[in-house]
Amino acid sequence: MSSMQPIKPKISLTEQVTTMIRAAIVAGEMAPGEHYSAIGISEKLGVSRTPVREALQLLEKEGIVTVAKNRGVRVNQISLEDIVEVFQLRLAIEPPAAARGVRNATQADINQLKSLHQRMLAIGETGDGRATLEADKEFHLCLLGLAGNAKLDSVVGELRNLVLAHGQTTVPFARSSQDLAGDREEIMEAILAKDPDAAALAVRGHVMRTAQMLIRSVCSRTPGLDAEPFLERLDALIS
Numbered sequence: 001m002s003s004m005q006p007i008k009p010k011i012s013l014t015e016q017v018t019t020m021i022r023a024a025i026v027a028g029e030m031a032p033g034e035h036y037s038a039i040g041i042s043e044k045l046g047v048s049r050t051p052v053r054e055a056l057q058l059l060e061k062e063g064i065v066t067v068a069k070n071r072g073v074r075v076n077q078i079s080l081e082d083i084v085e086v087f088q089l090r091l092a093i094e095p096p097a098a099a100r101g102v103r104n105a106t107q108a109d110i111n112q113l114k115s116l117h118q119r120m121l122a123i124g125e126t127g128d129g130r131a132t133l134e135a136d137k138e139f140h141l142c143l144l145g146l147a148g149n150a151k152l153d154s155v156v157g158e159l160r161n162l163v164l165a166h167g168q169t170t171v172p173f174a175r176s177s178q179d180l181a182g183d184r185e186e187i188m189e190a191i192l193a194k195d196p197d198a199a200a201l202a203v204r205g206h207v208m209r210t211a212q213m214l215i216r217s218v219c220s221r222t223p224g225l226d227a228e229p230f231l232e233r234l235d236a237l238i239s
Contacts, residue, residue, distance in 0.1 A: 013051040014051045014054040014055050014058070017045060017047060017052055018055040021041065021052075021059060021065075022161065023130065025075055026133070032076060032077045034074065035072045035073065035074050038053060062161055064162065078162070078163065080215065080218060083214060084215070084233050084234065087207065087208075087210075087214075088233070088236055089237070090156070090207050090211075091204060091235070091237070092237045092238050093152060093155070093156065097149070097152055097156075098143055098144060098187070098196075098200055098202075099199050100146070101143045101146030101199070102190065102194060103196045104146045104147065112142065113139065113143060114192070116135070116138055116142055117184055120135040120184065133164060136184075137157075140160075141153060141156065143191070143199075163214075183209065184206065186201075186205065187202040187203055208234065211234055215227050215230050215231055
């Protein structure tokens with residue numbers, strides 16, 4: 001598990017361990033259905049079992065893993081039904097939150113978003129899909145965080161993690177890391193123009209494209225599975 005490198009203790013060791021385990025799942029180094037030892041994970045990371053247990057408990061609450069007594073931890077499978085429901089929620093809450101974020105943004109906030117966007121583009125050019133996804137997440141959570149609703153921030157973060165941590169991404173199956181990073185231009189233009197309505201439309205378009213590509217990508221790798229019924233349900237909560 002190359003994503004699990006020894007880490008230096010900091011203020012929140014549990015948070016670091018959680019991030020490392022999630023990264024290993026995203027990278028496919030911890031596969032769905034397989035069982036892993038908490039002791040083995042702690043040895044790989046060079047930490048005690050306590051922060052590993054705490055991290056696994058957090059990931060279990062998110063639905064990403066299942067911790068079984070005397071059997072270690074198992075990475076859960078995620079179904080297309082789960083993916084559709086996640087994106088239904090994202091489509092319902094992220095566009096209005098983005099609009100509120102742009103409405104609340106100071107010039108300093110806009111400068112930070114511009115910097116995060118440039119960083120995402122630069123990382124995308126390296127072809128590092130996992131790093132691009134992390135930069136993408138940072139950009140979006142920064143924008144939505146400006147809406148001023150901590151509960152929303154937490155919910156959106158968990159929704160994104162639920163899909164990403166199962167290795168369900170559009171990179172590299174449906175688009176490259178460069179394409180992923182570049183699919184923010186309309187959002188950035190709306191931010192720079194300080195146009196809340198345009199930001200909502202741009203975020204909605206981005207989330208919808210991601211959902212459609214992801215569903216089609218999963219179905220293309222699953223013989224006999226038709227994407228259309230799942231695609232038609234994406235708007236169910238807001239139509």
